[in-house]
Amino acid sequence: MSTAVTRVLTGITTSGTPHLGNYAGAIRPAVEASAQPGVDAFFFLADFHALIKCADPAVVARSRMEIAATWLAAGLDTDRVTFYRQSDVPEIPELCWMLTCVTPKGLMNRAHAYKASVDANEARGTEPDDGVTMGLFSYPVLMAADILMFNAHRVPVGRDQIQHLEMARDIAQRFNHLYGRGHDVFVLPEVQIDEAVATLPGLDGRKMSKSYHNTIPLFEGGQKALKAAVAQIVTDSRLPGEPKDAEGSHLYTLYRAFSTQAQARTFKAELEAGLGWGEAKSALCDCIEAQIGPMRSHYADLMAHPDRIEEILQVGAQKARHLAVPFMERLREAVGLRQPAARTASKKVEKSARARLASFRDETGAFRQRLFSADGHELLLSEPFADPKQLNQLSRAVARMDLTMLKPDEQGRVSLAVDGQRWAYCSVESLSQVQQALAQI
Ligand code: TRP
Numbered sequence: 001m002s003t004a005v006t007r008v009l010t011g012i013t014t015s016g017t018p019h020l021g022n023y024a025g026a027i028r029p030a031v032e033a034s035a036q037p038g039v040d041a042f043f044f045l046a047d048f049h050a051l052i053k054c055a056d057p058a059v060v061a062r063s064r065m066e067i068a069a070t071w072l073a074a075g076l077d078t079d080r081v082t083f084y085r086q087s088d089v090p091e092i093p094e095l096c097w098m099l100t101c102v103t104p105k106g107l108m109n110r111a112h113a114y115k116a117s118v119d120a121n122e123a124r125g126t127e128p129d130d131g132v133t134m135g136l137f138s139y140p141v142l143m144a145a146d147i148l149m150f151n152a153h154r155v156p157v158g159r160d161q162i163q164h165l166e167m168a169r170d171i172a173q174r175f176n177h178l179y180g181r182g183h184d185v186f187v188l189p190e191v192q193i194d195e196a197v198a199t200l201p202g203l204d205g206r207k208m209s210k211s212y213h214n215t216i217p218l219f220e221g222g223q224k225a226l227k228a229a230v231a232q233i234v235t236d237s238r239l240p241g242e243p244k245d246a247e248g249s250h251l252y253t254l255y256r257a258f259s260t261q262a263q264a265r266t267f268k269a270e271l272e273a274g275l276g277w278g279e280a281k282s283a284l285c286d287c288i289e290a291q292i293g294p295m296r297s298h299y300a301d302l303m304a305h306p307d308r309i310e311e312i313l314q315v316g317a318q319k320a321r322h323l324a325v326p327f328m329e330r331l332r333e334a335v336g337l338r339q340p341a342a343r344t345a346s347k348k349v350e351k352s353a354r355a356r357l358a359s360f361r362d363e364t365g366a367f368r369q370r371l372f373s374a375d376g377h378e379l380l381l382s383e384p385f386a387d388p389k390q391l392n393q394l395s396r397a398v399a400r401m402d403l404t405m406l407k408p409d410e411q412g413r414v415s416l417a418v419d420g421q422r423w424a425y426c427s428v429e430s431l432s433q434v435q436q437a438l439a440q441i
Contacts, residue, residue: 005402005419006039008192009152011046011086011143012071014064015054019215020288021200021208024257027074029197030156034081037420040404041081042150042320043071045313048086048093048142052135068309070218073299078312079406086146088317091324096145098335102174103141111140112163144168148175149324151187156194165191179334198257201250203232216254216288219299223289230281230288240276251280258287319405322431326401326439341440355379355437357398359391367391371424373437380434382424394418399441405431 010030018027034041045067050060064085076083086092108114114137121130143164147155148171155165172186179185199207202214209215216229233251238244246252246268256264267287271280302309332338358370366384369391373379385391397403397418404417413425416434426434 005397006154007042007150007152007187007402008033008039008154008156009042009044009147009150009189010156011044011049011146012067013046013049013053014060014067015050016063016210017066017220018070018218019208019210020218020254021202021215023070023074023218023292024198024200026156026158026197027071029194031071031075033156035077040402040419042152043076043081043083044146044316044320045085046146049139052133052139065303065306065309066220068313069299069302072302072309072312073219073295075295078316080404082150082316082319082404083312084316084320085313088313089149089320089324091321091328092145092149093142094328095149095331096142098331099144099148099171099175100138100141102178103138103144103171107167107170108137108140111137111167112160113139140164140167141171144171147189148172148186149327150320151327152189153187154192155189156192159193162191162193165189185331185334200257201253203229204234205250218292219296222296223285223293226288227285230285233281233284235277235280238277240279241274243274244271244277244280246271251277251284255284255287258291263287315407322405322435323401326435329439355440357395357441359388359395369395369424371434371437373433374440379430379437380424380426383422394423398423398438401438403438 010026012026030041030043033039034043045064047060047064050063054060054063068083068085071083072078114132117132117136118128121128140163143161144167147165147168155161155168157165169188172188176184176186200216202208202212203216204212204214206212206214217225221228233254235249235251236245249271252264252268252271255267259267267280267283270283275283329338329341333340355374356372358372360368360370362368362384364384366386367388367390368384369382371379371382382391382394385394402418403423404420406415406417408414408428412428414428414431415422416424416426
């Protein structure tokens with residue numbers, strides 16, 4: 001077994017309604033990637049970010065629901081991934097402040113989003129910073145906090161976010177240098193740009209984007225809205241019977257993003273043989289509907305039960321905070337806001353005052369671990385493993401907090417998994433004690 005878990009994290013700003021382009025370009029590939037072995041995925045609703053773009057509370061509230069329901073309906077397995085709302089994790093804005101204090105202002109002056117606003121003001125002849133809030137100006141720092149809080153290795157984003165990832169690395173490096181005392185506090189995140197992922201054309205053939213008003217709705221408005229939008233896709237004026245240039249038509253590009261390769265080949269041949277655009281549009285609708293139709297009822301059901309969405313987000317927030325709370329304690333110590341817990345005591349006391357893992361062979365000859373609290377109580381017994389090497393790998397992963405906590409089962413037990421493999425169980429009641437102990441190892 002390998003413990004090379006890759007933590008993949010991405011945020012979705014809750015200021016819009018997901019459209020077909022978001023689905024094919026971000027949601028579908030993210031859901032697929034999160035099901036891969038060795039991936040520990042973190043997806044979150046970036047609602048603090050939404051406040052930068054949108055001052056309408058109703059829009060922010062509605063968008064949060066729509067985005068959460070979309071990801072869930074698209075098949076996100078919330079037992080496996082950590083799916084949470086940014087504002088449920090107060091450690092993120094706390095970290096944001098710590099990072100703000102090490103971020104050079106000059107770095108933020110160079111941010112594209114900020115510079116674009118300044119340029120627009122200059123073109124209009126208004127004050128350079130007209131309409132620029134501190135939220136917009138320092139938004140890359142908040143994004144860095146989102147990423148560094150969970151020590152994400154990889155961050156899948158669109159091209160427009162590459163600069164923000166570079167800034168997150170810069171900020172992490174500065175913090176590591178100032179406070180790391182030889183150990184890196186933060187992992188340096190890598191940007192992940194997926195070239196293979198479909199960028200869908202919109203109704204007019206330009207990239208599908210809310211700002212171009214050329215989107216095709218995903219779930220909202222049902223099949224009717226999908227049909228109405230597809231009817232508006234711009235095509236050339238060739239009549240039924242005239243051969244069409246399939247490769248050059250965005251209708252075909254859209255079709256391919258939802259069909260199998262074989263279906264795409266047939267469709268292309270039909271277009272080249274003179275299929276009318278009207279029939280082609282109806283085939284496109286059927287093809288999209290075959291994939292998203294079954295998800296739509298799940299979406300509608302979730303939208304009708306906001307309490308269910310809320311419940312799922314709360315479980316996610318708990319999982320996220322299991323990592324964020326102890327990490328933030330260490331960060332407060334690192335910057336001098338708190339006294340380092342163990343370092344104040346003498347070496348001997350420190351040793352006995354920390355939680356520890358003990359490995360042993362059980363009566364069947366299998367290798368296991370026990371987790372003891374700082375005061376020596378046994379907190380949990382691991383699953384048996386055949387190979388002692390597995391235990392070493394597990395211990396290292398546990399010490400790095402590379403653990404996934406799964407939702408409680410019927411018996412009220414939470415399972416702790418490393419790289420998709422169950423390491424141990426603990427009861428919900430003892431979870432916080434276990435967590436505390438793990439944070440000390
Ligand atoms: N800024 C990102 C966007 O507009 C959303 C986002 C916020 C994000 N925090 C993040 C993406 C952290 C990746 C990681 O698309």
